[in-house]
Amino acid sequence: MTAAPAKTQSSAPTTKAGKAADYLDQRTGIGVAVKEFARKVFPDHWSFMLGEIALYSFIVLILSGIFLTMFFVPSMGLTTYHGPVATMDGTQMSEAFASTLRLSFEVRGGLLMRQIHHWAALIFVAAMVVHMLRIFFTGAFRKPREINWVVGFLLLVLGLLAGFSGYSLPDDVLSGNGLRITDGVVKSIPIIGSYMSYMIFGGEFPGSDIIPRLFTVHVLIVPALILALVAVHLVLVVVHKHTQYPGGGRTDKNVVGFPLFPVYTAKAGGFFFVVFGVLALMGGTLSINNVWNYGPYDPSPVSAGAQPDWYMLFLEGSLRLMPGQTEYVIGGYTLSLNVLVPAAIIPGLLFVFLALYPFIESWVTKDTQPRSVLDRPRNVPTRTGLGVAFITAFVVLVLAGSNDLIATHFHMSINTITWVFRFAFFIAPVLAFWVTKRICLGLQRKDRELVLHGHEHGRIVRTEAGEYFEVHKPLNEQERWLRVNYEAHAPLALDEQPYHEDGTKNRKYRSAKLRSALSRFFYEDRIEPVTLAELEAAHHHEPHEIADGSDESRQQLS
Amino acid sequence: MSDSNLVSTSSDTEVATSEQFSDPGVPEHKLRLGDTDPKAAKRSERIVIALFGLSILGTIGMMAAYFGLPQDTSIAGVRIQNLTLGLGLGFALLGIGLGAIHWAKSLMSDHEVVEERHSVESSPEARAEAIQKLQDGVADAGVARRGVLKGAAISAVALFPLSFAVPLIGEIGADWNISKFRHTVWRRGVRLATDPTNRPIKASEVTIGSAYHVIPYAEDIDEEVRPGSHAWLDEKAKAIVLMVRMEPNELKEEDDRKDWSYEGIVAYSKVCTHVGCPVALYERQTHHLLCPCHQSTFDMADGAKVVFGPAKRPLPQLPITVDSEGYLVAQSDFTEPVGPSFWERLK
Numbered sequence A: 001m002t003a004a005p006a007k008t009q010s011s012a013p014t015t016k017a018g019k020a021a022d023y024l025d026q027r028t029g030i031g032v033a034v035k036e037f038a039r040k041v042f043p044d045h046w047s048f049m050l051g052e053i054a055l056y057s058f059i060v061l062i063l064s065g066i067f068l069t070m071f072f073v074p075s076m077g078l079t080t081y082h083g084p085v086a087t088m089d090g091t092q093m094s095e096a097f098a099s100t101l102r103l104s105f106e107v108r109g110g111l112l113m114r115q116i117h118h119w120a121a122l123i124f125v126a127a128m129v130v131h132m133l134r135i136f137f138t139g140a141f142r143k144p145r146e147i148n149w150v151v152g153f154l155l156l157v158l159g160l161l162a163g164f165s166g167y168s169l170p171d172d173v174l175s176g177n178g179l180r181i182t183d184g185v186v187k188s189i190p191i192i193g194s195y196m197s198y199m200i201f202g203g204e205f206p207g208s209d210i211i212p213r214l215f216t217v218h219v220l221i222v223p224a225l226i227l228a229l230v231a232v233h234l235v236l237v238v239v240h241k242h243t244q245y246p247g248g249g250r251t252d253k254n255v256v257g258f259p260l261f262p263v264y265t266a267k268a269g270g271f272f273f274v275v276f277g278v279l280a281l282m283g284g285t286l287s288i289n290n291v292w293n294y295g296p297y298d299p300s301p302v303s304a305g306a307q308p309d310w311y312m313l314f315l316e317g318s319l320r321l322m323p324g325q326t327e328y329v330i331g332g333y334t335l336s337l338n339v340l341v342p343a344a345i346i347p348g349l350l351f352v353f354l355a356l357y358p359f360i361e362s363w364v365t366k367d368t369q370p371r372s373v374l375d376r377p378r379n380v381p382t383r384t385g386l387g388v389a390f391i392t393a394f395v396v397l398v399l400a401g402s403n404d405l406i407a408t409h410f411h412m413s414i415n416t417i418t419w420v421f422r423f424a425f426f427i428a429p430v431l432a433f434w435v436t437k438r439i440c441l442g443l444q445r446k447d448r449e450l451v452l453h454g455h456e457h458g459r460i461v462r463t464e465a466g467e468y469f470e471v472h473k474p475l476n477e478q479e480r481w482l483r484v485n486y487e488a489h490a491p492l493a494l495d496e497q498p499y500h501e502d503g504t505k506n507r508k509y510r511s512a513k514l515r516s517a518l519s520r521f522f523y524e525d526r527i528e529p530v531t532l533a534e535l536e537a538a539h540h541h542e543p544h545e546i547a548d549g550s551d552e553s554r555q556q557l558s
Numbered sequence B: 001m002s003d004s005n006l007v008s009t010s011s012d013t014e015v016a017t018s019e020q021f022s023d024p025g026v027p028e029h030k031l032r033l034g035d036t037d038p039k040a041a042k043r044s045e046r047i048v049i050a051l052f053g054l055s056i057l058g059t060i061g062m063m064a065a066y067f068g069l070p071q072d073t074s075i076a077g078v079r080i081q082n083l084t085l086g087l088g089l090g091f092a093l094l095g096i097g098l099g100a101i102h103w104a105k106s107l108m109s110d111h112e113v114v115e116e117r118h119s120v121e122s123s124p125e126a127r128a129e130a131i132q133k134l135q136d137g138v139a140d141a142g143v144a145r146r147g148v149l150k151g152a153a154i155s156a157v158a159l160f161p162l163s164f165a166v167p168l169i170g171e172i173g174a175d176w177n178i179s180k181f182r183h184t185v186w187r188r189g190v191r192l193a194t195d196p197t198n199r200p201i202k203a204s205e206v207t208i209g210s211a212y213h214v215i216p217y218a219e220d221i222d223e224e225v226r227p228g229s230h231a232w233l234d235e236k237a238k239a240i241v242l243m244v245r246m247e248p249n250e251l252k253e254e255d256d257r258k259d260w261s262y263e264g265i266v267a268y269s270k271v272c273t274h275v276g277c278p279v280a281l282y283e284r285q286t287h288h289l290l291c292p293c294h295q296s297t298f299d300m301a302d303g304a305k306v307v308f309g310p311a312k313r314p315l316p317q318l319p320i321t322v323d324s325e326g327y328l329v330a331q332s333d334f335t336e337p338v339g340p341s342f343w344e345r346l347k
Ligand code: HEM
Pocket: A058, A061, A062, A064, A065, A066, A068, A069, A072, A100, A103, A114, A117, A118, A121, A124, A159, A162, A163, A165, A166, A167, A168, A169, A170, A218, A219, A222, A223, A226, A288, A289
């Protein structure tokens, strides 16, 4: 293998690059790292770029964010506006809002950076979500990658926090109302809610502390945490080596792909510029968050049809769906379940399910092997069904968060739509689970069919005896291997008794029972891959089948 | 790479007995056009060069737009500037990105390479050694023998964060006086004024069917909380009111609130009892007031009770009357806290 010039020259280097490398290596020992990493193998697949999109948009966020910090004033001090935006002339507003106007109108390229920053934020979160779905549906979270799943999950939560804190900074009417909703939600927390509200706002809403506080959260705390976790995330990817899709020659013990240098460096580095370039074009052509149309924050006005950024819509929808009857007064204290359930408990459950999923699945599977070959989603029907059910619940909430737009667009009553979504939130995920699982099982059966009987050829042949049959072309080795090389897990047997032999209660029984019940839920319906014996038996029954798809045999038959 | 490097599930001879398929190995490598045809390779090279050229043009374009366009701060001017700068930057970046990717795809080696994976865990020897080292360390420190020292060390380390946390918690909520939620600047005699122009409203000008966004009249409240001060925003956030007039016989009023309205004019807090948005959309025919945030709907003819949506409680009513000059005035503050519920609201 050719090596980068930086390494392994034991004799004195002669070229300039060689000398520089020698200088560095004598002081850092970098040669070992280069030797280790330069030709590290990465498998290739379009879905592996999703994480890259997230990473690159984060870098774009940092770059454009640094530009914004040069001009943005994180202060709620009041000022009277005199500037190019005629409609705002003489209006009292916070320094934060005034500086956002200045950024947009008077700093050349400022609006571009604001818009790139905002689009990058939307894409950043979206890419993380889709990346996470890829990991989920292909089982890339299995041993040894469970911890990295949790790291990724934390990154998603931090991404939401980053987006929310940034969205609030310009101190316009929309973001101010968002903060007010936050205040209302915080106040609903039992016992400490009012104090939490005071803690966040430094007194009563809106106060004069929240923007500077959010600024520190937004440009220091959250980005620093994200950066640290991204580092952990990537180090773990290198330690584990990337997963790969199933196929010939790909096993849990190897990795098949292209070397980091030069192919992957060029592709990944190039891809960074593509992501940045696309975001720049978006910032240049698609306007977003035109705060001068909303005006500075004022507690009184509000506009119908205003939407938060997409990743907050599910919370909005969840708040909208909950019927108000569920606020209770207990012993004189107010318990606002109408706010707590939709804003904290339901999102909490969804997020806990996400965070814990790898551990749940490994518990009911009792799989202790490291797994680096990905699952085809159809081969794990229950997991795939659960994933689709999760997405469905999320989408129902997002749609509910836009129910006013749906109502005006389709001329329907908002009450009807709300009722439909209330039911849909419970029914649609169950349906989605069931349908997805059936589809997966169907696809698995189809795979079996293909392996056993080959591709349909579309040609009917008549035998000498006068029988008609359709010619099938058997799969080639690679096609077949893809379809037979998976493990169909069986449910775990219940191996504990309720009582010990001496009649005492067996403490492990209940958990073992739950485990085997869950395991049955996961693996009861399963389709085993075709075995060689089955394939041979199938061939035996179909003596007329052509042996392979070569032209020669085709001619014989046609 | 030869297949012998790959760990397949079974070797060929085993197949018949173990009933398993064998791994066919990495699929055969297919040559690209450019691998065999120097002309195709040359063409790819030219495309890559053109893409990098596009990037250079993009940067030049961006510079031209930055220096060339006149500083025009109208919305249209800013839009044009934004568009040209964005296109320039976009092409500058896309040229580099697409160029590099095309280079990698068409001209660099596309032979797949196989690398062994090693299990992540440390070897048993390494583990044993690590545990031994830790034990040696513990023994060296002699923690086991020096119980009091251990206790003292742990206590000291556990306690010192207090000196960071206590001042922080003490100061972060300002005066921590959460009873402020219960009061607004409305008092007996404070005139109802239009929002935002702050003009006191006479009962006679309020026509039937009309709705007013109302704030307390600036002259009637303390100087330090008037519009223009920072405290005003905090007060306004609680004091906003929506006032409507309907035929007095359309109003359903509880007995003890009959004198809270004035000739069919009623005033209710505009802060939603759900999570606090301003409730602003009034439908004159139905007397329904809709909160745009989560669509809680309040019936202004019936005590602002909730008729739909996630809010539970009616909007608090501001008792009003008229003063000697005919201006609408408050009779008192709200009689309950406005806005979203909180734990000790009724205490
Ligand atoms: C970590 C991911 C980040 C996300 C998701 C994010 C998101 C956002 C969003 C949605 C806005 C509102 C933009 C608007 O329309 O005005 C914003 C504003 C802002 N962000 Fe970020 N951001 C991130 C990181 C950063 C970083 C690293 C910095 C600085 C080093 C930064 C600095 C700013 C500043 C100064 C503003 C206010 C400027 C304005 O509103 O015009 N951001 N951010």
